[in-house]
Amino acid sequence: MLAPQGGGPSQDELKRVAAHRAVELVRSGMVLGLGTGSTAVHALDRIGALLRTGHLRDVVGIPTSEWAAASAAAAGIPLTDLNTHPVVDLSIDGADEVDPALNLVKGRGGSLLREKMVEGASRRFVVIVDESKLVPRLGASGLAVPVEVIPFGWSLTLRRLRTLFDGVPGFNIKLRTAATNAKASAFDESESKSEPFVTDNKNYIVDLFFEDGIHGDLNLISDEILRITGVIEHGMFLGLASSVIIARKDGVVVVDK
Numbered sequence: 298m299l300a301p302q303g304g305g306p307s308q309d310e311l312k313r314v315a316a317h318r319a320v321e322l323v324r325s326g327m328v329l330g331l332g333t334g335s336t337a338v339h340a341l342d343r344i345g346a347l348l349r350t351g352h353l354r355d356v357v358g359i360p361t362s363e364w365a366a367a368s369a370a371a372a373g374i375p376l377t378d379l380n381t382h383p384v385v386d387l388s389i390d391g392a393d394e395v396d397p398a399l400n401l402v403k404g405r406g407g408s409l410l411r412e413k414m415v416e417g418a419s420r421r422f423v424v425i426v427d428e429s430k431l432v433p434r435l436g437a438s439g440l441a442v443p444v445e446v447i448p449f450g451w452s453l454t455l456r457r458l459r460t461l462f463d464g465v466p467g468f469n470i471k472l473r474t475a476a477t478n479a480k481a482s483a484f485d486e487s488e489s490k491s492e493p494f495v496t497d498n499k500n501y502i503v504d505l506f507f508e509d510g511i512h513g514d515l516n517l518i519s520d521e522i523l524r525i526t527g528v529i530e531h532g533m534f535l536g537l538a539s540s541v542i543i544a545r546k547d548g549v550v551v552v553d554k
């Protein structure tokens with residue numbers, strides 16, 4: 298149980314609580330998927346601390362981004378990759394949105410492709426969020442649903458994505474730049490803020506915005522997005538989460554699929 302003081306725990310404290318709860322699932326000898334972002338970093342730090350004190354041994358981690366690789370190395374977690382370990386025992390990562398069916402939006406930090414590869418290869422994928430990430434339907438926060446595209450002909454790909462959502466009230470679409478997405482900026486190494494945000498895979502991100510969230514069959518919409526040539530992957534993680542650990546001001550809730 299959290300011990301609220303004054304205004305209660307901060308959002309960062311909630312993130313840490315969720316992360317530490319997830320790390321209780323880590324066992325010695327596991328291959329771990331290492332998440333990206335301000336929530337996942339608490340898990341990386343905790344795993345590193347448990348390795349240092351000998352409470353965990355022989356754990357190796359597959360980072361979901363260059364940022365996660367650097368953060369995990371700083372925390373002292375030995376790294377490996379999906380080629381060496383194609384089956385991951387447990388992945389722990391944050392999310393931008395979680396809907397009631399445990400579908401997710403991820404990738405506002407720009408790491409959705411590697412995240413989906415690592416988390417999709419995991420026996421168990423545990424999502425760690427504070428309660429601000431809960432939404433009635435994906436896209437309903439009004440923030441971006443990211444799509445990773447190849448830079449070649451990106452504006453044609455963007456036009457095709459726009460056509461797909463033609464007529465959806467309040468729909469908007471933008472190429473992500475360091476300047477247009479504050480969260481992306483934290484991970485962005487673009488020299489100029491007005492340059493396109495470049496992912497770890499040297500791709501661009503097109504952000505989709507839905508005023509009232511995404512209505513309709515998410516699997517169908519996913520297929521239609523992925524059918525556009527030039528699209529690499531999108532940030533809807535459908536049916537991938539095994540559990541979501543939600544840190545709320547009044548305590549932690551664990552929802553299993």
Ligand code: 5RP
Nearest residue numbers: 334335336391404406407408
């Ligand atoms: C990065 C991600 C992150 O997991 C997601 O953006 C959540 O980040 P945070 O914990 O900082 O809110 O998908 O691509």
